[in-house]
Amino acid sequence: MTIETHVIDPLKTKADILAIGLFAVEDRKKIVLTGCAKAADRMLDGALLTILKDEHFVGKLGEAAVTQPHGRLAFKRIVVIGLGPKNKYNANVVREVSAAIIKRAKQLKAKSVTLAPLPIFAGNMAGRRAIGEAIAEGAELASYQFTHYFGLKRQKEKEETVVQQLLLANATKSEAAALAVGVIDGQRTANGVMLARHQINTPAADMTPQHLVEAAQKIVAENKRMKLEVFDEQEMARRGMGAILAVAKGSVVAPAFIHLTYKPATSGRKARKVFVVGKGITFDSGGLSLKPTKHMDGMHGDMAGAAVVLGVFSALEALQPKVEVHGLIAAAENMPSGSAVKVHDIVRALNGTTIEIMNTDAEGRLVLADALSFAVKQKADMIVDIATLTGSVIEALGPDIAGVFSNDAKLVQALKEAAEVSGERLWEMPLVAEYDQFIKGRFADIKNAGTGIGAGSITGALFLQHFVDSIPWAHLDIAGPFWQSREMNSYSPIGATGYGVRLVLQWIKGLR
Ligand code: BES
Numbered sequence: 042m043t044i045e046t047h048v049i050d051p052l053k054t055k056a057d058i059l060a061i062g063l064f065a066v067e068d069r070k071k072i073v074l075t076g077c078a079k080a081a082d083r084m085l086d087g088a089l090l091t092i093l094k095d096e097h098f099v100g101k102l103g104e105a106a107v108t109q110p111h112g113r114l115a116f117k118r119i120v121v122i123g124l125g126p127k128n129k130y131n132a133n134v135v136r137e138v139s140a141a142i143i144k145r146a147k148q149l150k151a152k153s154v155t156l157a158p159l160p161i162f163a164g165n166m167a168g169r170r171a172i173g174e175a176i177a178e179g180a181e182l183a184s185y186q187f188t189h190y191f192g193l194k195r196q197k198e199k200e201e202t203v204v205q206q207l208l209l210a211n212a213t214k215s216e217a218a219a220l221a222v223g224v225i226d227g228q229r230t231a232n233g234v235m236l237a238r239h240q241i242n243t244p245a246a247d248m249t250p251q252h253l254v255e256a257a258q259k260i261v262a263e264n265k266r267m268k269l270e271v272f273d274e275q276e277m278a279r280r281g282m283g284a285i286l287a288v289a290k291g292s293v294v295a296p297a298f299i300h301l302t303y304k305p306a307t308s309g310r311k312a313r314k315v316f317v318v319g320k321g322i323t324f325d326s327g328g329l330s331l332k333p334t335k336h337m338d339g340m341h342g343d344m345a346g347a348a349v350v351l352g353v354f355s356a357l358e359a360l361q362p363k364v365e366v367h368g369l370i371a372a373a374e375n376m377p378s379g380s381a382v383k384v385h386d387i388v389r390a391l392n393g394t395t396i397e398i399m400n401t402d403a404e405g406r407l408v409l410a411d412a413l414s415f416a417v418k419q420k421a422d423m424i425v426d427i428a429t430l431t432g433s434v435i436e437a438l439g440p441d442i443a444g445v446f447s448n449d450a451k452l453v454q455a456l457k458e459a460a461e462v463s464g465e466r467l468w469e470m471p472l473v474a475e476y477d478q479f480i481k482g483r484f485a486d487i488k489n490a491g492t493g494i495g496a497g498s499i500t501g502a503l504f505l506q507h508f509v510d511s512i513p514w515a516h517l518d519i520a521g522p523f524w525q526s527r528e529m530n531s532y533s534p535i536g537a538t539g540y541g542v543r544l545v546l547q548w549i550k551g552l553r
Pocket residue numbers: 325343400402403404405429430431432433489490491497520521
């Protein structure tokens with residue numbers, strides 16, 4: 042979608058749709074039109090206000106009323122959209138409003154939209170920039186559709202509902218300039234989210250560890266300050282990454298260990314090393330501890346953490362982070378076969394810890410064990426891992442919220458603040474030290490699953506903690522929000538959400 046910002050009266054533009062935002066009112070009789078809405082209403086002899094009253098429009102967030110200007114303005118339709126209550130107005134609201142407009146435009150098969158200026162918040166220019174970013178994110182993400190595997194006919198049908206142009210009309214040059222800067226940031230972030238969505242939605246046959254390697258190569262080729270290292274099976278064996286190799290050995294598809302590095306331009310002091318680590322299970326059948334059919338659905342998306350790492354890296358360089366950012370992806374397929382790892386096998390992870398395999402379906406923590414150990418060996422200053430790790434976190438927090446576990450209060454605080462801005466929901470879960478006894482090994486140091494004691498997302502996190510030493514670390518369990526079977530908002534369609542890309546980018550932006 043092209044998003045342009047112009048210094049122009051919105052009523053003087055030409056588009057399929059003119060969209061105007063209105064704050065909520067307590068009583069529909071209290072609706073007062075101001076600015077662009079008022080001017081439009083005047084040109085329509087009061088028809089705009091009439092339809093709002095007739096339709097009992099009260100300006101709830103995302104509520105829409107549609108009217109036709111019948112040739113008096115150069116639009117096919119005017120869409121008035123609710124901004125919700127004035128005291129709750131922020132960037133998350135703007136993202137939702139922008140997405141709701143595009144959704145409505147798609148339904149109306151509109152190709153072009155003019156958006157009248159939205160109210161600003163948080164200071165003039167910074168506020169404009171934030172609005173531009175939120176508008177672009179909402180509009181782009183609401184346009185996303187996974188149509189890659191549609192046949193010609195369905196592909197064509199979908200093309201009819203693509204909004205091609207969004208025009209942001211503005212009063213002054215400086216407003217337009219600030220908005221435009223925000224728009225570029227927002228589009229870049231949205232592209233990262235959509236890259237992740239695409240990879241997660243892609244079936245396992247077409248999204249193997251090798252495909253993740255190729256995606257990483259492409260990103261590195263497009264960014265000057267990045268480099269890439271990939272370990273194959275032999276290299277992993279040579280280094281002693283016994284845990285990921287155990288997971289991979291049941292599959293005919295080869296595993297890969299991917300290490301992306303972004304280095305900031307040299308500043309005075311040495312930049313801190315931040316590691317973002319993603320679980321990259323390209324299909325989780327459960328292995329010999331085979332999942333029942335119902336639970337296997339969606340397991341092509343068990344590489345969502347890896348997709349977040351790639352989405353983040355695709356948008357990273359333009360942000361000019363001050364820190365050195367490393368992206369690690371532990372990619373493998375978890376399959377049952379004659380060569381698969383067995384229950385009661387004992388494996389040795391990269392940091393020397395031995396692991397008793399109680400359940401081959403607890404494979405995410407195994408591949409992460411090696412990746413986290415690797416980050417420690419690389420002298421990480423901070424580690425954040427992202428993984429579709431446990432079904433238990435869905436039991437605890439449901440489909441919309443990720444759990445965060447951490448050994449560092451400041452890190453959690455920073456992640457929570459980033460999530461607040463990005464509009465992705467995050468809830469801190471406890472690393473209950475006493476529960477570590479539930480994963481103490483009988484014949485090895487630890488075991489990969491606690492048996493029948495509940496708290497599965499906590500024991501999963503405690504397992505990972507064995508591989509981070511005392512480095513500040515946070516683990517995001519995104520098993521709930523990586524996928525949606527309903528629309529949780531206007532910019533997250535059914536299927537992969539790309540949860541985590543915006544959050545991690547926002548977090549990195551704040552690091553010094
Ligand atoms: N990939 C799954 C977790 C999952 C479940 C992600 C549902 C997304 C949606 C993970 O590998 C798994 O199977 N975890 C087990 C661990 C158990 C065997 C200790 C779980 O949570 O049931």
